[in-house]
Amino acid sequence: xxxxxxxxxxxxxxxxxxxxxxxxxxxxxxxxxxxxxxxxxxxxxxxxxxxxxxxxxxxxxxxxxxxxxxxxxxxxxxxxxxxxxxxxxxxxxxxxxxxxxxxxxxxxxxxxxxxxxxxxxxxxxx
Numbered sequence: 767x768x769x770x771x772x773x774x775x776x777x778x779x780x781x782x783x784x785x786x787x788x789x790x791x792x793x794x795x796x797x798x799x800x801x802x803x804x805x806x807x808x809x810x811x812x813x814x815x816x817x818x819x820x821x822x823x824x825x826x827x828x829x830x831x832x833x834x835x836x837x838x839x840x841x842x843x844x845x846x847x848x849x850x851x852x853x854x855x856x857x858x859x860x861x862x863x864x865x866x867x868x869x870x871x872x873x874x875x876x877x878x879x880x881x882x883x884x885x886x887x888x889x890x891x892x
Contacts, residue, residue, distance in 0.1 A: 768797045768865075771821070772837045772889065775807070779825050779832030790819035796872040797865060797888075798823055804863055804874065806834040806891060840864070840887045850884035862892030 771794045778786045788794065790812055798810030798821060808824040826833040841847040849866070854875040857864050864875040868885030878884065 767791060768793055768888065769839065770794075771797060771823075772839075772891070775801075775823060775825065775834055776837065778823075779827075779834045782827075782830070782832070784825060786823050786825070787813070787820045788823065790821045793867075793872070794821050800865060800872060800874055801834070801891065804891075835892055837889055837891045839889050841889075847887045848885065849887045851879050851882050853884070854879055857890045858892045862890055864888075864890045 771788055774786055774788050795810065795812060798807060801807045802810050806826060808826045810821060810823045813820045813822045854864065854866075856862075857875070865888045866873055866875065866878050866885045867888055868878060868883045870881060870883055872888075873881070873883075
């Protein structure tokens with residue numbers, strides 16, 4: 767799950783690593799694609815080695831600093847948090863984004879407000 771993906775991206779960014787490989791899941795791929803479209807990652811794609819599947823992620827840097835700074839999990843396995851589109855607020859005064867799992871797929875808070883759809887409030891990234 768994405769519980770493993772985000773800490774790996776953060777640690778790779780702090781260690782100034784350009785690529786990371788992590789276990790593959792459809793949820794991880796969709797979260798990574800959102801981070802690519804938001805500019806936090808350069809690329810993310812599925813890679814197969816034999817029968818094993820991996821997610822290969824390329825971290826984005828602005829100069830020497832990584833674009834992906836930190837994150838915060840909102841919904842956890844023991845406590846799920848759901849929000850309607852009216853309850854979605856900007857993260858870090860608009861400099862971050864939140865990720866939601868909706869009935870129309872995984873999307874950011876900006877997309878969810880445009881499509882007027884709510885869902886499980888997964889995490890915040892900045």
